Amino acid sequence: MQKVTFLIAASLALAGCGTLPTNTSMYSVHQPVVERTNYAIDLASDSDGIAVADQKRLNEWFETLNLRYGDRISIDSDDGFGNDNAARDVHAAAAERGVLVSERAPATPGVIAPGNIRVVVTRSQASVPSCPDWSATNERNYTAANHSNYGCAMNSNLAAMVADPEDLVRGRDNKRLDSNSGKAAVNAYKRKTGGN
Secondary structure, three states: OHHHHHHHHHHHHHHOOOEOOOOOOOOOOOOOEEEEEEEEEEEEEEOOEEOHHHHHHHHHHHHHHOOOOOOEEEEEEOOOOOOHHHHHHHHHHHHOOOOOEOOOOOOOOOOOOOOEEEEEEEEEEEEOOOOOOOOEOOOOOOOOOOOOOOOHHHHHHHHHHOOOOOHHHHOOOHHHOOOOOOHHHHHHHHHHHOOO
């Protein structure tokens, strides 16, 4: 009876030492997660485009958001068809910041008032929320499994360095890539830092 009691006590003591690692593959269980956030502003528009006061609001809003490579701008309207002159004004403001306007706008809450357009900026951010992970110890690793923190450094660095987090979700269409495709991020960085 004393022997059984000792074994139970020893097993309970060892159970508090941490969980055993179980990932025996070469793949990390910690993968980058891409979160997408939509920012929206409604602007008054007419047949001439966006009202002058609202053009100023749009530019100030873009400055506040600090638009950058990877951000997507889209235009939505109450009738779904849009206003070509208003779209021209949004394209011009976006072009000054080196950001293109997408064709389709994501769904946003609220109703767009008649005569207004809604400009939506979609920003994606990549991170590895499960890192660091020191939940397991390797002292009793009898299965040659990876440590619980395996892959955290590499995938966290990848999430921090990727210029457009959407590339981690969909990748790029090979037909659209050319030798100039990497220059947009470099040029945006140079403009921000004042480099040549």
